[in-house]
Amino acid sequence: MKNWKTWALSILVFSIVIHIALIYSFPTLLMNKVILENSERANGTNKFAHIPRATATNKSITRPSPDIAYSSCTIDISQGPVKITIPATKPYSSLSILGTDTMNLLTINDQHATGEYIELVVAKAGQKTPPGIKPLILASDTALALARYVIKSDENWKQLDTLRQSATCSRL
Amino acid sequence: MEQKEAMYFTSIKDSEGNAFDGNCTYHLEGSELNARWWSITAYSIYSELIENPEGRYSITKNSVIRKEDGSYLTVISPSKQEGNWIAVKKGQPFELTARLYNPASSILKTQEKISLPKITKKACS
Numbered sequence: 001m002k003n004w005k006t007w008a009l010s011i012l013v014f015s016i017v018i019h020i021a022l023i024y025s026f027p028t029l030l031m032n033k034v035i036l037e038n039s040e041r042a043n044g045t046n047k048f049a050h051i052p053r054a055t056a057t058n059k060s061i062t063r064p065s066p067d068i069a070y071s072s073c074t075i076d077i078s079q080g081p082v083k084i085t086i087p088a089t090k091p092y093s094s095l096s097i098l099g100t101d102t103m104n105l106l107t108i109n110d111q112h113a114t115g116e117y118i119e120l121v122v123a124k125a126g127q128k129t130p131p132g133i134k135p136l137i138l139a140s141d142t143a144l145a146l147a148r149y150v151i152k153s154d155e156n157w158k159q160l161d162t163l164r165q166s167a168t169c170s171r172l
Numbered sequence: 173m174e175q176k177e178a179m180y181f182t183s184i185k186d187s188e189g190n191a192f193d194g195n196c197t198y199h200l201e202g203s204e205l206n207a208r209w210w211s212i213t214a215y216s217i218y219s220e221l222i223e224n225p226e227g228r229y230s231i232t233k234n235s236v237i238r239k240e241d242g243s244y245l246t247v248i249s250p251s252k253q254e255g256n257w258i259a260v261k262k263g264q265p266f267e268l269t270a271r272l273y274n275p276a277s278s279i280l281k282t283q284e285k286i287s288l289p290k291i292t293k294k295a296c297s
Contacts, residue, residue, distance in 0.1 A: 055221060055227065055229075056220065056221040056223035056224070056229075057223070059220060063215060063219035063269070064221070065211060065230070065271060066221055066230055067211050067235075091209045091233070091234070092208055092209040092273045092274065094177065096173060104173050104174075107173045107174070109177065109273075111274075150232075150234075150273070152234045153234060153235065
């Protein structure tokens, strides 16, 4: 009887540990999948993929806004810092950096732009970055950059789609 | 994102507390949302945009047609409407999400009191 109880308790504890481990690792597993898919879409890391405008049939993003153009870049800083620039378009555009645990590490928008572009340098601690630019320091080698551009109208969409091709995400 | 960057509000029920029903027509009435940019979009319960030939998925700060006093009325319906219209699918439940980018500081301070549009059921078939 005692052995049976010990065995049942062991199974229970083991199940709880596995359950908690899965809950904690799920965001990272999910983000790793997103980062991998994004690299494939862009044909590599440190390159922007410009996601087609969301419609009922184009389902590249979960719960997308049909009024926002999304572009994304898998950042790889294992070989050095990466600089990201995106056009600062009105009425709203922004650049977000998402960590491998899905956490939003930073978002900057067109109101913080220097000139016509929003710029950001991403690096690991200890990597040399250009003077005068305060880099975002990452704890891991990879992250996801997500650019959002508001589409004012259907007429504005073609112009915006052309303009966003000028965004860069490349190693310094 | 931080709330000062963006706030999202999702509604699954009308002003009477009943779940949105694609067999019904609703009136969405409101005034300007105090943010640098905003939109209100309809989704299926699976978070997908709702298919419609005209591509009328949403209204936005840029696209909504306002009355003289700045308020607006949008019809949410599976059948085509003149003016402000968000299309939904007949027979299917749906949800609405309001996105506010750079909401005003007054909204950040008293977000529980934000004046979101009222959504009233009008007729069902």
